[in-house]
Amino acid sequence: MADSQDLPVEERDDLEGLYGAxxxxxxxxxxxxxxxxxxAVADLVKPLHAADLADLFEQLNxxxxxxxxxxxxxxIDPEFFSYLDETVREEVIDDLDxxxxxxxxxxxxxxxxxxxxxxxxxxxxxELLQAIPAEDRALxxxxxxxxxxxxxxxxxxxxxxxxxxxxxxxTIDYMRSDADLPTTFYDIYVVGPSYRPIGAVPxxxxxxxxxxxxxxxxxxxxxKLIPAAMDQENVAFLFRQxxxxxxxxxxxxxxxxxxITVDDVxxxxxxxxxxxxxxxxxxxxxxxxxxxxxxxxxxxxxxLVNLATAILASMVIGLFDASIEKVVALxxxxxxxxxxxxxxxxxxxxxxxxxxxxxxxxxxxxxxIVGKEILVGGINGIVFAILMGLIAWFWFDNWLIGLVLAxxxxxxxxxxxxxxxxxxxxxxxxxxxxxxxxxxxxxxxTDVIGFLSFLGLATLVLL
Amino acid sequence: MADSQDLPVEERDDLEGLYGAxxxxxxxxxxxxxxxxxxAVADLVKPLHAADLADLFEQLNxxxxxxxxxxxxxxIDPEFFSYLDETVREEVIDDLDxxxxxxxxxxxxxxxxxxxxxxxxxxxxxELLQAIPAEDRALxxxxxxxxxxxxxxxxxxxxxxxxxxxxxxxTIDYMRSDADLPTTFYDIYVVGPSYRPIGAVPxxxxxxxxxxxxxxxxxxxxxKLIPAAMDQENVAFLFRQxxxxxxxxxxxxxxxxxxITVDDVxxxxxxxxxxxxxxxxxxxxxxxxxxxxxxxxxxxxxxLVNLATAILASMVIGLFDASIEKVVALxxxxxxxxxxxxxxxxxxxxxxxxxxxxxxxxxxxxxxIVGKEILVGGINGIVFAILMGLIAWFWFDNWLIGLVLAxxxxxxxxxxxxxxxxxxxxxxxxxxxxxxxxxxxxxxxTDVIGFLSFLGLATLVLL
Numbered sequence: 007m008a009d010s011q012d013l014p015v016e017e018r019d020d021l022e023g024l025y026g027a028x029x030x031x032x033x034x035x036x037x038x039x040x041x042x043x044x045x046a047v048a049d050l051v052k053p054l055h056a057a058d059l060a061d062l063f064e065q066l067n068x069x070x071x072x073x074x075x076x077x078x079x080x081x082i083d084p085e086f087f088s089y090l091d092e093t094v095r096e097e098v099i100d101d102l103d104x105x106x107x108x109x110x111x112x113x114x115x116x117x118x119x120x121x122x123x124x125x126x127x128x129x130x131x132x133e134l135l136q137a138i139p140a141e142d143r144a145l146x147x148x149x150x151x152x153x154x155x156x157x158x159x160x161x162x163x164x165x166x167x168x169x170x171x172x173x174x175x176x177t178i179d180y181m182r183s184d185a186d187l188p189t190t191f192y193d194i195y196v197v198g199p200s201y202r203p204i205g206a207v208p209x210x211x212x213x214x215x216x217x218x219x220x221x222x223x224x225x226x227x228x229x230k231l232i233p234a235a236m237d238q239e240n241v242a243f244l245f246r247q248x249x250x251x252x253x254x255x256x257x258x259x260x261x262x263x264x265x266i267t268v269d270d271v272x273x274x275x276x277x278x279x280x281x282x283x284x285x286x287x288x289x290x291x292x293x294x295x296x297x298x299x300x301x302x303x304x305x306x307x308x309x310l311v312n313l314a315t316a317i318l319a320s321m322v323i324g325l326f327d328a329s330i331e332k333v334v335a336l337x338x339x340x341x342x343x344x345x346x347x348x349x350x351x352x353x354x355x356x357x358x359x360x361x362x363x364x365x366x367x368x369x370x371x372x373x374x375i376v377g378k379e380i381l382v383g384g385i386n387g388i389v390f391a392i393l394m395g396l397i398a399w400f401w402f403d404n405w406l407i408g409l410v411l412a413x414x415x416x417x418x419x420x421x422x423x424x425x426x427x428x429x430x431x432x433x434x435x436x437x438x439x440x441x442x443x444x445x446x447x448x449x450x451x452t453d454v455i456g457f458l459s460f461l462g463l464a465t466l467v468l469l
Numbered sequence: 470m471a472d473s474q475d476l477p478v479e480e481r482d483d484l485e486g487l488y489g490a491x492x493x494x495x496x497x498x499x500x501x502x503x504x505x506x507x508x509a510v511a512d513l514v515k516p517l518h519a520a521d522l523a524d525l526f527e528q529l530n531x532x533x534x535x536x537x538x539x540x541x542x543x544x545i546d547p548e549f550f551s552y553l554d555e556t557v558r559e560e561v562i563d564d565l566d567x568x569x570x571x572x573x574x575x576x577x578x579x580x581x582x583x584x585x586x587x588x589x590x591x592x593x594x595x596e597l598l599q600a601i602p603a604e605d606r607a608l609x610x611x612x613x614x615x616x617x618x619x620x621x622x623x624x625x626x627x628x629x630x631x632x633x634x635x636x637x638x639x640t641i642d643y644m645r646s647d648a649d650l651p652t653t654f655y656d657i658y659v660v661g662p663s664y665r666p667i668g669a670v671p672x673x674x675x676x677x678x679x680x681x682x683x684x685x686x687x688x689x690x691x692x693k694l695i696p697a698a699m700d701q702e703n704v705a706f707l708f709r710q711x712x713x714x715x716x717x718x719x720x721x722x723x724x725x726x727x728x729i730t731v732d733d734v735x736x737x738x739x740x741x742x743x744x745x746x747x748x749x750x751x752x753x754x755x756x757x758x759x760x761x762x763x764x765x766x767x768x769x770x771x772x773l774v775n776l777a778t779a780i781l782a783s784m785v786i787g788l789f790d791a792s793i794e795k796v797v798a799l800x801x802x803x804x805x806x807x808x809x810x811x812x813x814x815x816x817x818x819x820x821x822x823x824x825x826x827x828x829x830x831x832x833x834x835x836x837x838i839v840g841k842e843i844l845v846g847g848i849n850g851i852v853f854a855i856l857m858g859l860i861a862w863f864w865f866d867n868w869l870i871g872l873v874l875a876x877x878x879x880x881x882x883x884x885x886x887x888x889x890x891x892x893x894x895x896x897x898x899x900x901x902x903x904x905x906x907x908x909x910x911x912x913x914x915t916d917v918i919g920f921l922s923f924l925g926l927a928t929l930v931l932l
Contacts, residue, residue: 057710181677190671208653209672214644247520249732269712279742287819294824302848316808327797334790337800345779356750361757385765
């Protein structure tokens with residue numbers, strides 16, 4: 007993800023005074039911890055936002071983290087825990103007793119609390135839930151019954167609701183009196199009989215309307231009702247598509263059970279982004295904070311798949327070992343054809359996978375796009391064929407080698423355009439996530455076709 | 470990006486009735502357009518959200534688009550234009566006359582309007598601005614003076630502000646009377662002398678407070694004041710970091726000039742995501758809707774860089790042509806070493822680039838992480854060395870080839886761990902975006918080291 011770290015230094019200065027967990031701050035806290043000056047640590051940490059404290063904390067090693075927790079102790083903002091990286095959070099939570107954890111959980115919003123509870127193992131979860139008053143416990147247990155990554159896990163259970171026959175004035179009076187509302191909310195939901203949402207009023211509109219006006223007159227009625235079991239990726243899609251600030255969540259019979267706000271969706275979008283980046287890089291999850299052994303094991307499986315495809319490509323080369331023995335230039339040049347095919351294919355693939363995800367690439371225009379990509383591959387294939395053909399000709403003083411290389415380059419770049427679109431389209435049709443599986447299939451294709459076309463043509467023409 | 474297209478079919482059904490631009494809808498509109506039944510088209514399109522209409526529109530070919538515009542015509546929601554893909558939007562805008570465009574621009578929020586104006590060429594821009602009333606024009610011109618991708622381009626110029634000596638009641642009365650406010654807003658800003666923001670009150674808090682309470686008593690004072698020239702990536706960082714719903718934008722003297730809301734930031738996050746994905750795939754921009762020639766040219770430069778690095782790797786192979794001539798198995802096996810190094814390196818690189826962007830990888834922990842990655846590379850190197858060494862031994866019935874391959878594998882995977890972290894760290898230090906440049910440097914390193922270690926060791930040991 008691009009952010010201030012990628013920017014030239016004058017732009018990074020933009021954040022001066024706006025972001026708390028700076029390098030200077032980390033160094034200051036380290037120095038104070040090393041001196042054992044806990045008072046100085048507390049003074050440095052006190053003015054920090056919980057998100058900045060979490061960032062700082064992640065920078066420290068285990069020993070320093072323990073010392074910091076000891077010095078800040080009970081003063082810690084519960085929000086701190088919801089900002090922490092999951093791996094680091096597990097470490098911290100292990101050190102807390104059930105009672106401390108129960109206090110933290112009850113002070114958090116439902117969605118943040120559930121996010122914390124769901125990571126505990128079954129036993130700790132049961133113990134923690136026992137330590138929470140029955141009413142809150144029922145809410146948590148109810149939410150935990152929905153699958154992970156569902157809308158229910160994102161929602162806050164506290165919602166501002168009013169009946170449709172109220173006026174603006176009644177609504178405002180009720181808001182002023184009632185304590186059981188979320189800290190901040192953007193929309194008020196109007197509910198009908200059996201608590202079904204029938205409309206929504208942005209808070210700013212309520213504020214700007216005269217007291218006698220009935221709520222039903224100013225409410226929006228085209229609500230996007232989110233089923234509690236909906237996958238969070240679809241929730242994010244709806245928020246993005248319609249620019250929503252919040253949306254009501256309903257259970258199976260259609261009753262309002264909670265509300266999702268856009269800040270929760272930003273987190274989901276970040277998670278999706280993370281998944282996409284990682285799967286492109288051949289990883290299942292971010293292992294930055296994981297131990298060496300765990301990281302090694304997690305990366306092993308992808309490397310094993312890669313080994314299999316590499317062996318396949320080698321077997322293709324093995325078919326032509328007699329040709330290589332006679333014309334060793336073939337061994338020197340063959341990786342170029344494979345590499346150019348792989349890169350051109352990856353370009354096409356990247357555009358196609360994105361377009362699939364954004365619903366831009368559909369059955370309606372698939373053939374047009376495949377045609378376009380083959381054409382693009384063909385044109386660049388011809389340009390690079392001429393360029394590399396000439397280089398090979400002069401390098402090995404043999405125009406036939408140049409010609410064979412040029413032909414193989416065109417074939418492989420045409421193939422790259424074709425496979426770069428057909429592979430993700432096919433995987434999508436087969437209900438396999440094209441973001442994860444496309445790259446490995448594609449590079450296998452461009453490697454095999456690259457070696458096969460170059461060595462095969464060479465065997466026909468040169469020998 | 471992962472969304473409903475990646476999901477199994479039962480999850481995709483989640484969106485039934487919630488998303489308008491479905492395949493069935495596209496087919497319906499196409500059929501009606503083909504029949505020339507413009508009334509049927511209008512009936513289908515009328516209930517659609519502007520965002521869905523934009524999606525549908527993108528699916529159609531030029532002819533169908535023209536027919537659709539003709540049939541919907543003046544009824545079109547101006548928001549439609551802000552949802553359209555840029556390339557497609559340019560096409561549509563070309564068909565509008567200046568007056569029509571001026572009407573659209575004035576009905577949009579400032580940020581969406583500026584987004585549309587900034588894409589026009591200088592001449593059309595000047596003409597359009599002349600067609601807009603002087604007051605609006607001054608606002609647009611002022612915003613356009615700030616650089617592209619700056620906070621100013623994201624902000625809405627209409628802000629709900631009150632002086633600090635007002636009460637809640639006065640504020641509500643003012644909100645009810647004054648028409649020059651944004652359609653929806655989440656925070657009211659409290660301004661001091663010379664219009665400097667000194668506090669913010671979430672609208673829901675205002676609503677819940679009794680009328681006589683002074684605004685200054687309920688306002689938050691730790692504002693994140695965003696300089697108008699701040700890069701949009703830093704703006705997105707602050708919104709994510711502190712979970713902001715809106716933030717005030719100030720000019721150089723510190724006066725409030727606008728407000729950025731979280732929905733604009735979601736768009737920025739999407740853009741960043743797009744940039745990251747595309748640069749990983751060797752692309753500068755999304756060319757899905759671009760013409761063949763433009764696409765071909767845009768991809769050419771990246772392929773040229775790749776060609777240069779591929780030739781470099783080939784030259785390394787060329788150093789050992791005598792060895793390959795004698796033992797052709799070397800040519801067969803050498804791509805495996807390079808490929809495994811490239812993949813292991815990419816895994817490390819992906820984690821490192823992400824961690825840099827999230828400010829998790831910093832000078833404070835860089836050496837620890839480099840050490841960890843070398844260790845991970847070393848362990849996987851040993852495992853794959855044993856595996857592949859045995860395979861090569863039996864394949865070519867030569868245990869020395871297996872041994873050489875095993876050693877080269879360990880060297881290259883150690884190198885992959887080292888280069889996978891050092892390359893992005895170094896680029897970052899040199900103020901070069903590691904997301905864009907790291908991959909090409911890394912694969913050059915793993916190719917060169919892979920070929921050099923395998924062929925070099927083989928030359929020493931086998932010949």
